[in-house]
Amino acid sequence: MEPYIKTNRAIQKAEARGALRRKLVRMRALYLMLLLPVIHLAVFHYAPMYGVLIAFKEYRPGLGIWASPWNNFEHFRTMLHDFVFLRALRNTFLISVLRLVFGFTMPILFALFLNELRVHYFKRTIQSISYLPHFLSWVIVASMVVEIVSPQRGVVNHVITLFGGDPINFLSSKLFFIPLLLITDVWKEIGWASIIYLASIASISPELYEAAESDGANRYHKMIYITLPSLVPVITILFLLRLGHILSGGFDQILNLYNPLVYEVADIIDTYVYRVGLLEVRFDYSAAVGLFKNVVGVILLVVVNQIVRKHSDYGVW
Structure with a gap:
């Protein structure tokens, strides 16, 4: 009996290998197309992870990464006692939460209201205009913002002085700098971020709206009770992915707009x-800070995903 079982298992394994080979041959074109992005991912995302070791070492370029001495987590202890780092951590959380509140919700509202437009030409025009800022780099956008809010020649301060006010240096004001960040971020990304919501709205069955109309629902009721609930799966997944970047406060935008007067x-x-690693050439310490940031993002993503999965059917995995 035992030799028969072994023979049967060997036949099953051989059949499985044959089926796998036939599948690989049949789908070889797709696997070849997949090969390039896999190589890109391995070379530019996974291979550089070896460099994370310098976060745990006193890195000396002459010795290289592996030969540099271990530092017994000294960089992480220094980080947690560094006032400038703790201030940056606080600012990152604050700016990221505000971006989550405004930058994440505004595209949803924009998509909902854009969907209610009945003049298709006007709707397409608004969509096209809202997409354009996304394709501008933050260098260009920052230059535009500097000119618009300039105390001497900016149109905003020109309006303020017309009404009897004094010019305001928005980019050097701790009170106005963060609102300016939020406004420019929403303006730049609202159209592009709304694309996925508009695509999801387009996939909603028209029969749901027809049934609601027959029950006397108006456009507001259809938006609240049909359109918005249908977007919940997409909103949940995008929200979870956004949480993974909660400690990314918008480097390109802030680097091009901030100055020492608003560091606080x-x-x-x-x-x-950027300042510690590139300007002060402390690669090992900056690697430790970057590793801390990424670990916190992964932990937040995993925890919140599990909480969401407990109370709903949606999640990243």
Whole structure:
């Protein structure tokens, strides 16, 4: 009996290997197309992870990464006692939460209201205009913002002086700098971020709206009770993915707009790493800060995903 069982298992394994080979041959074109992005991911995302070792070492370029001495987690202890780092951590959380409140919700509202437009030409025009800022780099956008809010020649301060007010240097004001960040971020990304919501709205069955109309529902009722609930799965997944970047406060935007006068409210972990790592040439310490940031993001993503999965059917995995 035992030899028969072994023979049967060997036949099953051989059949499985044959089926796998036939599948690989049949789908070889798709696997070849997948090969390039896999190589890109391995070379530019996974291979550099070897460099994370310098976060645990006193890195000396002459010795290289592996030969440099271990530092017994000294960089992490230094980090937690560094006032500038703790200030950057606080600012990062504050700016990221505000971005989550405004930058994440505004595209949803924009998509909902854009969907209610009945003049298709006007709707397409608004969509096209809202997409354009996304394709501008933050260098260009920051230059535009500097000119618009300039105390001497900016249109905003020109309006303020027309009404009898004094010019305001928005980019050097701790009070106005963060609102300016939020406004420019929403303006730049609202159209592009709304694309996925508009696509989800387009996939909603028209029969749901027809049934609601037959029950006397108006456009507001259909938006609240049909459109918005249908977007919940997409909103949940995008929200979870956004949480993974909660400690990314918008490096490109802030680097091009901030200055030492607003470091107290605008300095975030990414700009802190940039100054410490590249300007002060402390690669090992900046690697420790970057590793801390990424670990916190992964932990938040995993925890919140598990909480969401407990109370709903949605999640990243």
